[in-house]
Amino acid sequence: MKLETTRFGTLDIEENQVIEFPDGLYGFEKETGFTLLPFNPNVESPMEWMQSILSPHLAFVITDPHLYVPDYKLKLMEEDKKKVGLEVDAPFLTRCIVTIPENYTEMTANLVAPVVINSQKRIGKQFVLTGMEYDTRHYLLPDEMRTPTATPH
Amino acid sequence: MLVLTRKIGESIKINEDVKITVIDVKGKNIRLGIEAPRETKIYREEVFLRIKEENQTAATSHQFDPTKVSQLVKDKIKK
Numbered sequence: 001m002k003l004e005t006t007r008f009g010t011l012d013i014e015e016n017q018v019i020e021f022p023d024g025l026y027g028f029e030k031e032t033g034f035t036l037l038p039f040n041p042n043v044e045s046p047m048e049w050m051q052s053i054l055s056p057h058l059a060f061v062i063t064d065p066h067l068y069v070p071d072y073k074l075k076l077m078e079e080d081k082k083k084v085g086l087e088v089d090a091p092f093l094t095r096c097i098v099t100i101p102e103n104y105t106e107m108t109a110n111l112v113a114p115v116v117i118n119s120q121k122r123i124g125k126q127f128v129l130t131g132m133e134y135d136t137r138h139y140l141l142p143d144e145m146r147t148p149t150a151t152p153h
Numbered sequence: 154m155l156v157l158t159r160k161i162g163e164s165i166k167i168n169e170d171v172k173i174t175v176i177d178v179k180g181k182n183i184r185l186g187i188e189a190p191r192e193t194k195i196y197r198e199e200v201f202l203r204i205k206e207e208n209q210t211a212a213t214s215h216q217f218d219p220t221k222v223s224q225l226v227k228d229k230i231k232k
Contacts, residue, residue, distance in 0.1 A: 026201065026208050027204075027205035027208045028208060028212070039219050039223060040219040040220055042220075043219075043220055043223055044223075045219070045226075045227075046223070046226050046227060047219075047222070047223060060208075060211055060212060061211070063226070067226075067230050068229070068230070077192050079192065099211040100211075100217050100222065104217045104218075104225075107222070110207045112200065112203075112204060113207070126204075126208075128196060128201065130196060136204060136207045137207065141225060141226070141229050142229065145228070
């Protein structure tokens with residue numbers, strides 16, 4: 001299928017590359033389909049794009065939170081698993097949405113509301129963690145790698 | 154909206170298994186105790202607002218060079 005996107009032009013993707021998000025994302029409840037695209041076609045990257053199927057302009061940067069917070073814990077309850085069509089103990093992807101401000105060294109990931117993807121059945125959902133241990137704006141880079149005032153380009 | 158008046162120490166029950174008790178009232182702050190089955194999800198409402206806002210901000214990311222961003226993150230992960 002042809003997919004119009006603002007950032008990447010017109011793409012040709014397979015139907016089986018579409019991940020269904022029956023509930024959309026918080027604040028984007030009507031966005032019920034996304035596809036994952038390489039962050040940078042030429043270089044391997046810890047990040048990926050999550051491009052909307054319905055809105056050409058809408059794409060999120062996502063990344064695996066375990067790369068930054070190795071003991072990141074996402075406990076899915078049985079009823080949560082059912083929402084993404086997961087059988088007990090089936091593997092799933094956990095990704096967090098990244099916000100990249102003008103000074104990109106200050107990019108943050110939303111650890112409170114991870115996106116869970118059942119890659120086998122291609123169903124996704126954004127969950128909200130209970131508890132207070134994680135931040136919606138977790139800096140991906142440590143202090144010494146951030147340049148608070150300058151805007152490097 | 155159903156509105157009920159409760160005194161300190163009094164509770165309301167929702168279904169058979171959720172009980173919300175007024176523990177204390179100090180000025181404008183009310184402390185609530187909630188007893189519910191383990192799988193019940195309980196959130197402060199502001200959390201959802203913050204997440205909507207954060208999704209909104211993430212969706213309007215600035216222009217950036219993916220190669221530089223990737224490199225920085227890879228450097229960090231290697232450490």
